[in-house]
Amino acid sequence: xxxxxxxxxxxxxxxxxxxxxxxxxxxxxxxxxxxxxxxxxxxxxxxxxxxxxxxxxxxxxxxxxxxxxxxxxxxxxxxxxxxxxxxxxxxxxxxxxxxxxxxxxxxxxxxxxxxxxxxxxxxxxxxxxxxxxxxxxxxxxxxxxxxxxxxxxxxxxxxxxxxxxxxxxxxxxxxxxxxxxxxxxxxxxxxxxxxxxxxxxxxxxxxxxxx
Amino acid sequence: xxxxxxxxxxxxxxxxxxxxxxxxxxxxxxxxxxxxxxxxxxxxxxxxxxxxxxxxxxxxxxxxxxxxxxxxxxxxxxxxxxxxxxxxxxxxxxxxxxxxxxxxxxxxxxxxxxxxxxxxxxxxxxxxxxxxxxxxxxxxxxxxxxxxxxxxxxxxxxxxxxxxxxxxxxxxxxxxxxxxxxxxxxxxxxxxxxxxxxxxxxxxxxxxxxxxxxxxxxxxxxxxxxxxxxxxxxxxxxxxxxxxxxxxxxxxxxxxxxxxxxxxxxxxxxxxxxxxxxxxxxxxxxxxxxxxxxxxxxxxxxxxxxxxxxxxxxxxxxxxxxxxxxxxxxxxxxxxxxxxxxxxxxxxxxxxxxxxxxxxxxxxxxxxxxxxxxxxxxxxxxxxxxxxxxxxxxxxxxxxxxxxxxxxxxxxxxxxxxxxxxxxxxxxxxxxxxxxxxxxxxxxxxxxxxxxxxxxxxxxxxxxxxxxxxxxxx
Numbered sequence: 001x002x003x004x005x006x007x008x009x010x011x012x013x014x015x016x017x018x019x020x021x022x023x024x025x026x027x028x029x030x031x032x033x034x035x036x037x038x039x040x041x042x043x044x045x046x047x048x049x050x051x052x053x054x055x056x057x058x059x060x061x062x063x064x065x066x067x068x069x070x071x072x073x074x075x076x077x078x079x080x081x082x083x084x085x086x087x088x089x090x091x092x093x094x095x096x097x098x099x100x101x102x103x104x105x106x107x108x109x110x111x112x113x114x115x116x117x118x119x120x121x122x123x124x125x126x127x128x129x130x131x132x133x134x135x136x137x138x139x140x141x142x143x144x145x146x147x148x149x150x151x152x153x154x155x156x157x158x159x160x161x162x163x164x165x166x167x168x169x170x171x172x173x174x175x176x177x178x179x180x181x182x183x184x185x186x187x188x189x190x191x192x193x194x195x196x197x198x199x200x201x202x203x204x205x206x207x208x209x210x211x
Numbered sequence: 212x213x214x215x216x217x218x219x220x221x222x223x224x225x226x227x228x229x230x231x232x233x234x235x236x237x238x239x240x241x242x243x244x245x246x247x248x249x250x251x252x253x254x255x256x257x258x259x260x261x262x263x264x265x266x267x268x269x270x271x272x273x274x275x276x277x278x279x280x281x282x283x284x285x286x287x288x289x290x291x292x293x294x295x296x297x298x299x300x301x302x303x304x305x306x307x308x309x310x311x312x313x314x315x316x317x318x319x320x321x322x323x324x325x326x327x328x329x330x331x332x333x334x335x336x337x338x339x340x341x342x343x344x345x346x347x348x349x350x351x352x353x354x355x356x357x358x359x360x361x362x363x364x365x366x367x368x369x370x371x372x373x374x375x376x377x378x379x380x381x382x383x384x385x386x387x388x389x390x391x392x393x394x395x396x397x398x399x400x401x402x403x404x405x406x407x408x409x410x411x412x413x414x415x416x417x418x419x420x421x422x423x424x425x426x427x428x429x430x431x432x433x434x435x436x437x438x439x440x441x442x443x444x445x446x447x448x449x450x451x452x453x454x455x456x457x458x459x460x461x462x463x464x465x466x467x468x469x470x471x472x473x474x475x476x477x478x479x480x481x482x483x484x485x486x487x488x489x490x491x492x493x494x495x496x497x498x499x500x501x502x503x504x505x506x507x508x509x510x511x512x513x514x515x516x517x518x519x520x521x522x523x524x525x526x527x528x529x530x531x532x533x534x535x536x537x538x539x540x541x542x543x544x545x546x547x548x549x550x551x552x553x554x555x556x557x558x559x560x561x562x563x564x565x566x567x568x569x570x571x572x573x574x575x576x577x578x579x580x581x582x583x584x585x586x587x588x589x590x591x592x593x594x595x596x597x598x599x600x601x602x603x604x605x606x607x608x609x610x611x612x613x614x615x616x617x618x619x620x621x622x623x624x625x626x627x628x629x630x631x632x633x634x635x636x637x638x639x640x641x642x643x644x645x646x647x648x649x650x651x652x653x654x655x656x657x658x659x660x661x662x663x664x665x666x667x668x669x670x671x672x673x674x675x676x677x678x679x680x681x682x683x684x685x
Contacts, residue, residue: 017530018405018505022645027626031276031290033250033297035358045647075526076406079439079505080645082341083248084357105409105441106341106355113359163373165233176359177261180367183236186228187264187369190238194224197267198241198329202459205308205316 003173009069039092078107248339318592328458408440562591579612580670
């Protein structure tokens with residue numbers, strides 16, 4: 001996973017509440033076996049008209065937001081399905097960080113596993129950022145995870161909170177399976193005391209079951 | 212010892228390692244996987260040269276992309292076939308038990324876990340699917356995870372987790388006729404909103420919840436995620452034990468008694484503290500119908516489609532007007548006047564035997580409206596299908612003009628060919644009415660099985676309480 005330390009980039013606004021992961025990557029793209037390539041289909045039904053023509057009414061299709069890497073969003077971003085295809089799509093499209101007043105739990109968690117920083121700001125701060133982005137073409141922001149601040153022109157400076165453990169993992173781009181495996185003796189110890197393997201008392205599916 | 216909640220008891224019993232300022236490492240008792248979200252996890256495992264730590268604690272099934280038409284025909288969808296083959300290969304390579312397309316125990320993962328008794332009280336259960344919350348009905352801590360976490364569980368049998376807050380959702384009084392568990396949970400979501408439970412684990416309690424069957428409790432817990440909570444639970448009781456006894460993975464004889472004694476001790480203690488409480492009275496509840504594009508946009512069947520102008524919060528106002536445009540609905544329209552194109556009875560929310568029995572009672576001797584293009588019954592599992600056929604339910608549905616299908620997720624997610632076409636409107640017993648969920652441009656109204664059944668007969672929504680067989684199952 002690529003570490004996230006500090007990022008400066010073009011800002012794009014997605015001014016809708018409760019954007020669910022079905023909208024980010026619709027079901028027809030959940031049949032692929034890889035983690036790559038979901039940027040092209042991100043927000044598919046909003047982004048494309050029939051025949052995969054770009055929908056000019058969809059905000060991310062406006063030329064001024066081309067190449068954006070900072071996404072402004074609204075409350076409860078990423079609700080619904082647990083599909084990690086959603087953050088894969090966000091990242092593959094080019095976004096490194098999201099700024100929103102709140103996120104759904106599973107999506108929030110999935111972002112950290114993929115090197116995306118979801119920043120939580122107040123509704124008032126978000127309103128201000130939406131306003132500035134709208135007003136100034138080429139509006140850019142810097143998100144600094146080390147210092148936990150968002151900065152922009154005209155002295156804009158918002159600090160944000162993030163769990164220290166998650167922050168550390170993201171700053172160092174840590175493989176969290178590797179981190180857990182450091183505690184293998186704890187896991188083995190727990191299993192020694194508690195592990196009870198499932199038993200199929202009634203052999204209903206013997207064809208595949210190895211006891 | 213201080214009074215503890217069910218959640219706290221399970222949490223504490225699964226701590227592998229705890230360190231101040233860090234998330235807790237908790238042990239996972241059962242890991243369920245399906246073809247949709249697991250291939251990338253196995254690929255990651257392979258790339259890192261890692262093994263599945265406890266293959267016997269993982270169970271796999273094919274459900275999301277399966278055709279519900281004829282299981283004996285070849286799989287025509289090449290992408291779906293690729294997913295099935297990848298799952299079969301991964302399970303074989305790592306020694307994971309797979310219920311494949313042809314297993315007589317195949318079905319939606321959240322239906323087969325409980326019906327085989329793989330799901331048991333006190334367990335931690337995870338799956339790469341947000342409706343894993345279903346299993347909480349047994350007094351388990353069950354929640355959905357992403358693919359990176361699937362890989363983590365495969366490799367370590369653990370997850371790093373932050374402890375959640377707890378919310379007690381209490382429904383007092385007796386369940387009124389024609390009002391089901393689906394209406395309970397839709398009411399709850401309507402009250403707290405779809406983000407109301409973010410950061411919480413719900414525990415459902417109160418006389419009306421206690422009075423529900425396991426099927427009903429599963430319906431409620433299933434949709435906890437639609438209220439923003441990763442998990443929902445019900446303290447185990449006699450109803451739970453009775454359901455579990457004799458199921459394939461449940462201990463027998465004396466061992467069963469030992470298990471029951473332990474399970475009973477897991478129930479939330481009297482006086483245990485919750486971070487939040489929501490109390491409802493069953494008398495105030497009615498059959499519910501969603502009118503918008505998320506499950507919180509819901510109202511009673513006797514109501515009208517709301518006017519966006521009636522919402523105080525400008526954000527809600529805008530969301531409601533967007534939703535009405537998508538749904539093709541005018542403010543003030545009576546819910547009962549909304550005409551339908553298709554009816555879907557199925558999904559991990561409502562496709563268990565009790566759901567099908569209730570719906571069958573409603574449609575028996577009647578016929579689907581000629582205004583409908585399709586009415587579909589998709590049993591949640593092949594076991595449910597066989598049970599229903601033994602009881603003659605398939606015949607009742609077929610005689611009434613419904614299609615009777617094989618088990619799978621089907622039109623809830625539309626990953627197979629069971630979909631809504633653009634502009635079509637469904638009454639659906641599933642869990643999500645998001646834009647495009649059942650097919651691009653499709654318009655979904657979420658309802659209970661008896662409400663869906665009655666709507667299929669009339670071609671529009673009706674108040675099931677006005678019907679003789681309002682309670683189906685009774």
